[in-house]
Amino acid sequence: MKNRIHVFRAEQRWTQAELAERLNVSRQTINAIETEKYDPSLPLAFSLARLFGKPIEEIFVFESAGPDSAIKPGEPS
Amino acid sequence: MNTKKPLTPAQLCRRHQLETLIAGAAYVIVLLGSIQLIKHGATGWLRIVLALSPMLPAAFIIWSVYRNVTQLDELQRRIETEAFALAAAGTAFLGLTYTFLEGDTGFPEIGSWWAWVSVAMIYAVARIVLRRHYQ
Numbered sequence: 001m002k003n004r005i006h007v008f009r010a011e012q013r014w015t016q017a018e019l020a021e022r023l024n025v026s027r028q029t030i031n032a033i034e035t036e037k038y039d040p041s042l043p044l045a046f047s048l049a050r051l052f053g054k055p056i057e058e059i060f061v062f063e064s065a066g067p068d069s070a071i072k073p074g075e076p077s
Numbered sequence: 078m079n080t081k082k083p084l085t086p087a088q089l090c091r092r093h094q095l096e097t098l099i100a101g102a103a104y105v106i107v108l109l110g111s112i113q114l115i116k117h118g119a120t121g122w123l124r125i126v127l128a129l130s131p132m133l134p135a136a137f138i139i140w141s142v143y144r145n146v147t148q149l150d151e152l153q154r155r156i157e158t159e160a161f162a163l164a165a166a167g168t169a170f171l172g173l174t175y176t177f178l179e180g181d182t183g184f185p186e187i188g189s190w191w192a193w194v195s196v197a198m199i200y201a202v203a204r205i206v207l208r209r210h211y212q
């Protein structure tokens with residue numbers, strides 16, 4: 001899952017360690033999320049969105065496996 | 078409502094190290110005491126209780142490990158859980174492998190102490206590899 005955390009973090013002029021402290025997680029966790037090696041849980045993703053004051057879909061972009069697997073709006077899943 | 082501020086990952090790690098140190102020291106003290114009392118003629122149930130008494134401080138380590146793992150942040154918890162899982166599975170695999178060697182090829186029987194060494198070594202290596210993977 002792609003994300004724009006490093007962009008929003010840079011806007012706030014926070015280091016990874018400062019962001020980690022605000023979310024009460026380790027700096028390694030922030031780094032792993034930013035480098036897209038680890039996808040955060042929903043509660044942590046919502047905490048990030050709340051901290052940056054952005055909608056969650058503006059921070060995280062889900063990449064589907066292909067055009068056939070994408071769920072279109074209004075289409076039953 | 079619980080308003081207590083959660084500990085940071087670094088504080089959790091320090092607390093766990095301190096608790097392990099205290100439990101380890103208590104284990105050694107109780108072990109030495111129980112050996113002396115058994116040597117001086119404790120018999121019957123008292124002997125059994127004394128022989129098992131060092132396990133009480135050792136059990137405290139289990140509680141400390143569990144409490145600290147459950148309070149880690151989600152990525153750290155994943156790393157610890159995966160490392161423990163690999164250590165447990167790897168130790169079971171090694172144990173079964175050696176059982177075949179004991180039965181069929183005449184390798185000497187060894188006590189269960191090796192399981193401690195195996196779990197600790199696999200856990201340590203797995204933890205290093207997993208931490209690097211998520212860096």
